[in-house]
Amino acid sequence: MTGAVTTITQPFLTLLVPAYRTPLLYLAAMLDSVRQQTDRDWQLVVVDDGSDDPALTAALAEAAADPRVVVHALPANRGIVAATRAALDLATGVFVGLLDHDDLLDAGAVAAVRAAVAAAPDTDVLYTDEAQIDADGEPRGQFRKPDFSPERLRGQMYLGHLVVYRRSLLDAVGGIRDGFDGSQDYDLALRATERARRVTHLPTVLYQWRIHGASVSHRRDNDAVFASARRALSDHLDRVGIRGTVEQVHPVGVYRIHRRPDRYPLVSLVVPTRGSRGFVGGADRAMVLHALSGVASASTYPAIEVVVVADRSTPAATVAALLDIWGDRLRVLTHDGPFNFSAQVNRGVLASTGELVVLLNDDIEVVTGDWLETMAGLALESDIGMVGAKLLYADDTVQHLGHLYERNDASHLVAGAPADWPGPQADLLVEREVSGVTAACAMLRREVFDEVGGLSPELPINFNDVDISMKITQAGYRIVVTPHAVLYHFESKSRARVVTASEVNVLRRRWNRRLQVDPYWRHDPDAVRAEIARFRG
Amino acid sequence: MTPAGGRPPSPAAELSVAEGMRRLALVDELIGTRSELAEVRVGFEHSIAQTAAEMDRLRRVVAALELELADARTRIQAAESAEGVQRERAERAEQAVLTRSDELVAEFRSSSTWRIGRSVTAPVRAARRLLRRAR
Numbered sequence: 005m006t007g008a009v010t011t012i013t014q015p016f017l018t019l020l021v022p023a024y025r026t027p028l029l030y031l032a033a034m035l036d037s038v039r040q041q042t043d044r045d046w047q048l049v050v051v052d053d054g055s056d057d058p059a060l061t062a063a064l065a066e067a068a069a070d071p072r073v074v075v076h077a078l079p080a081n082r083g084i085v086a087a088t089r090a091a092l093d094l095a096t097g098v099f100v101g102l103l104d105h106d107d108l109l110d111a112g113a114v115a116a117v118r119a120a121v122a123a124a125p126d127t128d129v130l131y132t133d134e135a136q137i138d139a140d141g142e143p144r145g146q147f148r149k150p151d152f153s154p155e156r157l158r159g160q161m162y163l164g165h166l167v168v169y170r171r172s173l174l175d176a177v178g179g180i181r182d183g184f185d186g187s188q189d190y191d192l193a194l195r196a197t198e199r200a201r202r203v204t205h206l207p208t209v210l211y212q213w214r215i216h217g218a219s220v221s222h223r224r225d226n227d228a229v230f231a232s233a234r235r236a237l238s239d240h241l242d243r244v245g246i247r248g249t250v251e252q253v254h255p256v257g258v259y260r261i262h263r264r265p266d267r268y269p270l271v272s273l274v275v276p277t278r279g280s281r282g283f284v285g286g287a288d289r290a291m292v293l294h295a296l297s298g299v300a301s302a303s304t305y306p307a308i309e310v311v312v313v314a315d316r317s318t319p320a321a322t323v324a325a326l327l328d329i330w331g332d333r334l335r336v337l338t339h340d341g342p343f344n345f346s347a348q349v350n351r352g353v354l355a356s357t358g359e360l361v362v363l364l365n366d367d368i369e370v371v372t373g374d375w376l377e378t379m380a381g382l383a384l385e386s387d388i389g390m391v392g393a394k395l396l397y398a399d400d401t402v403q404h405l406g407h408l409y410e411r412n413d414a415s416h417l418v419a420g421a422p423a424d425w426p427g428p429q430a431d432l433l434v435e436r437e438v439s440g441v442t443a444a445c446a447m448l449r450r451e452v453f454d455e456v457g458g459l460s461p462e463l464p465i466n467f468n469d470v471d472i473s474m475k476i477t478q479a480g481y482r483i484v485v486t487p488h489a490v491l492y493h494f495e496s497k498s499r500a501r502v503v504t505a506s507e508v509n510v511l512r513r514r515w516n517r518r519l520q521v522d523p524y525w526r527h528d529p530d531a532v533r534a535e536i537a538r539f540r541g
Numbered sequence: 542m543t544p545a546g547g548r549p550p551s552p553a554a555e556l557s558v559a560e561g562m563r564r565l566a567l568v569d570e571l572i573g574t575r576s577e578l579a580e581v582r583v584g585f586e587h588s589i590a591q592t593a594a595e596m597d598r599l600r601r602v603v604a605a606l607e608l609e610l611a612d613a614r615t616r617i618q619a620a621e622s623a624e625g626v627q628r629e630r631a632e633r634a635e636q637a638v639l640t641r642s643d644e645l646v647a648e649f650r651s652s653s654t655w656r657i658g659r660s661v662t663a664p665v666r667a668a669r670r671l672l673r674r675a676r
Contacts, residue, residue: 347562354561457568475572514576517583 015047015072017114017168018097022087023105024053028063030106030214033141035067037108043115049074049091050105054081085188089180099130101168102189108137108212109166117168120206128170128200129193131163132210133526139216145531147429150437151523152203155382155484158237159434160258161190166211169196184236186229191236198244207526230257237261248381254426258433260488263381270307271376271447272358273299276339276348277366279318282494284369284398290322291494292366300329305376311356312336313348346459346468349443353453360384361453363469365444367494371396375489379447382435382484389456389481390448390473392441395493396423403493404445406438406485407473410522412512414470416442417525418532425539428527435486438524440473444493448476455479460510466503467511474515 019038023031038048050064050073061077068075074094078087092100099117103109110116113132121127136144149162156162167189177195184191197203230252237250237259248263277292284294296310310330314323316338323336337355339348353361360383362376372378375393382391395404402421407414418425418432426433443459446469456475459468473483512519649655 350562350565351558354558354565454565455568457570457572458565460569460573461566462569462573474576475569478572478576510573513580514573516580 015097016043016045016118017099017101018047018049018095018171019101019103019109020088020091020095021048021050021103021105022053022084022091023050023055023060023064024081024084024087025055025057026060026105028059031060031063033108034103034105035073037111038103039070040111041109041114042112043118044072045118046114047072047074047095047097049076049094051075051087051091051094052077053084053087054078083185085180085182085185088188092174092179095171098171099168100171100174101166104165104213106214106216107165108141108214110210110212113166113210116206116208116210117166120204124202124204126201127204128173128202129196130168130204130206132166132206133208134165134211134213135209137212137214139214141212141214144215146209146528148207148209148526148528149205150526151205151207152197153437153524154197155388155482156431156434156436157193157197158240158259158261159436160430161187161193161233162429163193164211165213167193173200184232186226187233187236190233191239194236194240195243198240205523233257234259246385254430254433256430258426258430261435263378265381265384268306268377268380269359269384270309270357271305271360271362271380272353272356273308273310273362273364274313274349274352274356275310275364275366276313276343276345276352277318278315278343279322280366282367284494290319290325292318293322293325295364295366295368296326297329298369302370302373303376304373305380307358308333308376309356309358310334311352313339313352315339315343344461344464345443346461346464349468350458350461353450353458359450360447361450362445362447363443363459365493368395368445369492369494371490371492372488375491376447378486378489382486383447383449387480387482388484389452389476389479390441390446390483391489392438392483392485393445393489393491394423394485394487395442395445395491395495398492398494402432403495404442405432405487406436406525407440407442407470408522408525409439409470409515409519410525412516412519414440414467414511414519418536421536422539425536428532428535431525431527432487435484435488436524437482438485439477439483439518439522440470441483441485443469443472444495445489445491452476452479452481462510463507466507470511471514474518 021034026034035048038046048067050067052060052064052075054077055061064075064077067073076090076094078090088102099121101117116132117130120130131149133146133148135146138144147164149164150156153162169192173196174192177192177199180188180192181195234250234252241248241250241261246261246263247265248261251260251262252258253260273296275292275296280291281288282291283289284291292312292314296312299308299310310326310333312323312326312334314336318338326334326336335355337351339351349363353363360380362379379391379393382388392404392406394402397403397420400423402416402418402423402425404416404419406417408417417438418427421432456472456479458472460471463471477483
C-alpha cells in the first residue's frame with residue numbers, strides 16, 4: 005500500500021441540527037452561534053428535512069464551505085426523528101449534542117462542556133442551564149436546573165437544552181428510536197440516563213431556546229406527542245423494574261407515575277404529642293385525636309399501626325378516644341421529662357414493628373386518602389432514603405414541599421405559595437429529589453432509620469429533620485418529595501418555635517458546607533416571588 | 542417510659558427499646574463525628590489552599606522585587622562602570638596635558654632661543670648669585 009497517510013481527528017463535540025423550513029434569520033443566528041465557539045473542536049451536522057426551500061438550501065450550501073459543517077438533505081419531509089437519526093449517522097464527535105434549528109449556543113458552550121468532562125471524565129450525559137428568548141431574541145426567562153434528578157425526569161423532561169451524550173453510550177442504547185416523534189428527546193434521555201456512568205449538570209446558561217410561533221413546527225399533534233411521552237415513560241418503568249402506570253397531570257407535559265408495588269408492608273405511624281388543643285375548622289380540638297381519627301377515616305392503606313409517644317400532659321380521655329378508634333393497632337407510650345421530639349420519635353420507632361415508618365406530627369389532617377400508598381411506592385425503592393409529602397397551612401397555602409438548604413440556612417421551599425401554584429418550571433407538580441424533608445410527615449424504611457441513627461439526641465426540638473436528611477443523603481440515598489400525598493399541617497398550633505444557639509451550632513458543625521448551595525432548587529428567589537405574585541393575580 | 546394504653550410492651554421489649562436508643566445514639570454520634578471531622582478537614586484543606594495561594598502571591602511579589610533589585614543593581618553597576626571610564630578618560634587627558642607640557646618645556650629648552658637667552662642672561666644670573674651670597 006502506498007500513498008500519503010491521512011490523519012483523521014475526531015471532533016470533541018458534534019452538534020446535530022434537524023432543520024425544517026427554518027426562517028433564514030434564525031438559521032443564520034444559529035450558524036453564527038456555532039461558528040463563534042471559543043473552542044473550535046466541533047462538528048455541525050445539519051439535516052434539511054425536506055424543506056423544499058431554495059433559499060434555505062443556498063444558505064446551508066454556503067455554511068458547508070466550512071469543512072466542520074456537514075449538510076445533508078432528505079428527499080422529503082420525514083419528521084424530526086428521521087432527520088435527527090440521519091444527522092447522527094453523519095456525526096463523528098466523541099460527544100453528540102442536540103441543537104434546535106432556531107436556537108443559539110453561548111460562545112463558550114463547547115469549551116465549558118469540555119472542561120466539565122475533563123473534571124468528571126466518566127460523564128456520559130451532560131446538561132446545562134438554559135435561557136428562553138422570544139422571536140426577536142429578547143430574554144424571556146431562565147431555567148436554572150437542579151442537579152441530576154431521576155425521579156423528576158420521570159415527571160417531566162426537565163433536561164431540556166443543551167443535552168450532550170457520549171456517542172458510545174448513544175450507540176449502546178440504540179440511538180434515537182422510531183415511533184416517538186415529538187418526545188424522541190425524552191425517550192432518549194430516559195434510556196441514556198438509565199445506563200450512564202455519570203450524569204453531569206453544568207450549572208451555567210449555555211443555551212438560548214427561542215420560543216416563537218413556529219417553534220413547534222414538528223409537533224403537528226400535541227396529543228400524539230404526549231402519548232409518545234407516556235409510552236416512553238412506560239417503557240422506562242419496564243426497563244428499570246418499577247411497577248406502575250403513567251398519567252399526564254398537566255397540559256405542558258407533566259406526568260405522574262402511579263407506582264403499584266407488589267406488596268404494601270405494615271406502616272408504623274410514630275406520633276409524638278403533648279396532647280395540645282387547637283382550633284381546626286373553627287372548633288376547639290385535641291390535635292392528636294383530630295389527626296389520627298382523620299388518618300383512620302381517610303386513609304386507604306391496608307396495613308397501618310400507630311405508636312403515640314405522649315407527654316404526661318396528654319389527657320387520659322384523649323388516649324381513651326384514640327384506643328376506641330385504633331384498638332390493638334395503637335400503642336401509646338408515655339414520655340417523661342421535657343418535650344424532646346427526637347427522643348420521642350426514636351423511642352416510638354423502636355417500639356413499632358412496621359417495615360415502613362412515618363414520622364408524623366400530631367397537628368396534621370389527611371387530604372389525599374392514598375397518601376400512604378403514594379409515599380410507600382417511593383419509599384420501597386432501595387435507593388430512596390426518605391419521602392416527604394405536600395403539607396398545607398389551614399389557609400390552603402403551601403407549608404412544605406421540600407426543604408431548601410442554602411446561604412447557611414435551612415428553610416421550607418415556597419412556603420406561603422398558593423397550593424395550586426405549579427412552580428417556576430412546573431417543579432411543584434412532579435415527584436422530585438430534594439435536599440431534605442420535614443419530619444412533620446416523612447416516610448422511611450426502618451433499615452434506613454437504623455442505618456443513620458434515627459433523629460439526633462443533640463437536636464431535641466429543631467433541625468433534627470434537617471440533620472437526618474443530611475445523614476440520609478450522605479449515606480447515598482435520594483430524598484424525594486411528592487405533591488400527590490397532601491396533608492394539612494396546622495404548624496405552630498402545638499408548640500412555639502424557639503431555636504437555640506446550641507442547635508444552630510450542632511447543625512453548622514456537622515453540615516456547614518452542605519448548607520451553602522442547594523443542588524435541587526436553584527431558582528432566582530426574586531423571580532420566584534414575582535411569579536407567585538403574578539399567579540395570585 | 543411507661544405504657545399509657547394500647548398493647549403494653551413486654552419487659553424484654555422495653556429493654557430492647559432502651560438498648561436500641563443507645564445504639565441509635567451511638568450511630569448518630571459516629572456519623573456526626575465523621576461529618577464534623579470532614580468539615581474540619583475541608584476547612585483545614587481550605588485554609589491550607591488559602592495559605593498556599595497567599596504564599597504563591599508573596600512568592601510572586603518577592604520574585605518581582607528581586608527582579609527590580611537585580612535591575613537596580615545592573616543600573617548601578619552600569620552607572621559605576623560609566624563613571625570609571627569617565628574618570629580614567631579624565632586622568633588620561635590630564636596625563637596627556639602634563640606630558641605635553643613637559644615636552645614643550647624640553648622642546649623650548651633645547652631651542653636656540655633658550656640658549657641665546659641663557660647666554661645673554663648669564664652675567665645677570667651670576668651677579669644675582671653673588672648678591673645672594675653677600676646677604
